[in-house]
Amino acid sequence: MAIEVNGKTIETDEEGYLANLNDWDPAIAEAMAKADGVELTPAHWEVINFLREYYDEYQIAPAVRVLTKAIGKKLGKDKGNSKYLYELFPYGPAKQACKYAGLPKPTGCV
Numbered sequence: 001m002a003i004e005v006n007g008k009t010i011e012t013d014e015e016g017y018l019a020n021l022n023d024w025d026p027a028i029a030e031a032m033a034k035a036d037g038v039e040l041t042p043a044h045w046e047v048i049n050f051l052r053e054y055y056d057e058y059q060i061a062p063a064v065r066v067l068t069k070a071i072g073k074k075l076g077k078d079k080g081n082s083k084y085l086y087e088l089f090p091y092g093p094a095k096q097a098c099k100y101a102g103l104p105k106p107t108g109c110v
Contacts, residue, residue, distance in 0.1 A: 001013065001014055001016070003016075003028070003031055003032065003035070004031075005027050005028050005031045006027055010023050010028060011023070015099075015105065016032065016035075016099055017098075017099050017103075017104060017105050018102045021102055021103065021104070023102070024101070024102025028102060029048060029100040029101065029102070032099060032100050033100055036091065036096070040100070041088075043079075043088055044088055044089075044097075044100070046075065046079075047071065047085070047088060047089070047093070047097050048097060048100050048101045049101075050070075050071060050074060050075065051067070051097055051098055051101040051103060052101050052102070052103070054067075054070060055101070055103050060106075061094070061098045061103040061104050061105065061106040062094060062106060063094055063106045064082070064085075064092065064093055064094040064106070067085070067093060067094050067097075067106075068080055068081060068082055068085060068093070071085070085097075094106040
């Protein structure tokens with residue numbers, strides 16, 4: 001599978017995750033979100049950027065429980081809870097946010 005972004009074809013797996021993590025750029029996140037009917041706000045970008053930093057440091061995409069705790073530590077308790085994250089990413093905060101961030105599907109996600 002693939003998505004078309006700015007005239008370039010970007011390879012994805014059957015679930016829409018990037019085949020090559022180095023292909024990611026913000027325009028790809030925007031295109032993926034648009035395909036899901038989501039408009040990325042600064043709150044979305046805060047989580048996406050957090051995930052990219054987390055992945056750079058630990059080389060793993062966090063599952064939702066780990067993501068919630070880590071965001072709570074870094075961005076505050078008001079953002080480090082499932083309710084807030086599900087409002088931003090209704091298809092699953094870890095799954096959907098990691099996809100937009102150009103990361104692999106988190107372990108343990110169905």
